Amino acid sequence: MRFGNVSIGHPFSLAPMEEHTSFPFRKLMRQHGASFVCSERLDAVDVARGDRRALKLLFTNVTEKPRAGQISGADPAVMAEAARNVEEQGFDIVDLNFESPLRRLCKRGEGGALMSDPPAIGRLVEAVIRAVTAPVTLTIRTGPDGEHMTAVEVAKRAESAGAAAVAVHARNVAQGYVGEPDWSVVRLVKQSVGIPVFGSGGVREAVDAVRFLRESGADGVGIGRGCLGNPWIFREARALWNGGAVLPPTLAERAKALIDLAEDEYDFYGPALAIKRLPRMSCYFAKFVPGFDEFKQAVQKIRFMREFHQLVREHFRPRRE
Numbered sequence: 001m002r003f004g005n006v007s008i009g010h011p012f013s014l015a016p017m018e019e020h021t022s023f024p025f026r027k028l029m030r031q032h033g034a035s036f037v038c039s040e041r042l043d044a045v046d047v048a049r050g051d052r053r054a055l056k057l058l059f060t061n062v063t064e065k066p067r068a069g070q071i072s073g074a075d076p077a078v079m080a081e082a083a084r085n086v087e088e089q090g091f092d093i094v095d096l097n098f099e100s101p102l103r104r105l106c107k108r109g110e111g112g113a114l115m116s117d118p119p120a121i122g123r124l125v126e127a128v129i130r131a132v133t134a135p136v137t138l139t140i141r142t143g144p145d146g147e148h149m150t151a152v153e154v155a156k157r158a159e160s161a162g163a164a165a166v167a168v169h170a171r172n173v174a175q176g177y178v179g180e181p182d183w184s185v186v187r188l189v190k191q192s193v194g195i196p197v198f199g200s201g202g203v204r205e206a207v208d209a210v211r212f213l214r215e216s217g218a219d220g221v222g223i224g225r226g227c228l229g230n231p232w233i234f235r236e237a238r239a240l241w242n243g244g245a246v247l248p249p250t251l252a253e254r255a256k257a258l259i260d261l262a263e264d265e266y267d268f269y270g271p272a273l274a275i276k277r278l279p280r281m282s283c284y285f286a287k288f289v290p291g292f293d294e295f296k297q298a299v300q301k302i303r304f305m306r307e308f309h310q311l312v313r314e315h316f317r318p319r320r321e
């Protein structure tokens, strides 16, 4: 499968998630088999003016190729300028976010707010395509709310404007992240356009990802919360899709992935922020291991990486119970 000139190896990809999918996390997911990865959403205004925090979150290198950088905004000139910066950072794909339910964004008529205005999305896609040579994709919702399904019209307009693929988060904007996803809308979008269609929403385990593809007919599925603490979900989903099976990861594999991510976050965010992020980040991994409550308490007290290594060594080992 291809998004423009970018080849995508298989259907199981990493869905973008704010505060999670920065470079270290994306790299780990690629290493564990995600077919492509996407940065979290960044304000086009910040990216266009070269804001330091935004550019840091847009750090990438070839170890995570192929990867998309995602921006949101409502002004075609600003989106075009931001897209040029995303491409310059090295991203293979520029992804436009019309997905975000964040009130701050929607109030400004950006992100998910644009799902009520398909022609405006068409114009933004067009402006960005004129500005960059990388393929341009978009991430959308089923519609602004339960009464209005605009995904099909948005996808058709984006395709006419030249978009290389579309990803549908199968919830409407009003649902935020909690409501029941409606995979049937992904199917409708797939039946309406010729470009690749990805979808996401409600994938907790590998079997859900396979069911998503079967039921929606989508070309690919983005795995969001289902990969937190479980990067092995990609290889498991792939094996199931191909009619096979894989063994679950060993404790040693779980410990190694967690330590790799913690060390990469340490380098990426610096000591203070990395240590602050440790409890939340590592609890996603520890949830899969016996003695979660003990780990959760102990990790709050960690001050240095060597203490963290020690805790993981003690905790992620076979127990006799």
Ligand SMILES: Cc1cc2nc3c(=O)[nH]c(=O)nc-3n(C[C@H](O)[C@H](O)[C@H](O)COP(=O)(O)O)c2cc1C
Pocket: 015, 016, 017, 018, 019, 039, 040, 041, 070, 097, 099, 100, 139, 169, 177, 200, 201, 202, 203, 204, 222, 223, 224, 225, 226
């Ligand atoms: C904490 C969080 C942050 C998210 N941030 C983004 C984002 O920055 N850009 C985006 O397109 N989607 C974002 N999403 C949506 C995910 O990409 C994906 O569509 C959604 O999580 C799929 O639902 P699931 O987690 O129920 O499988 C986010 C989701 C969550 C849970």
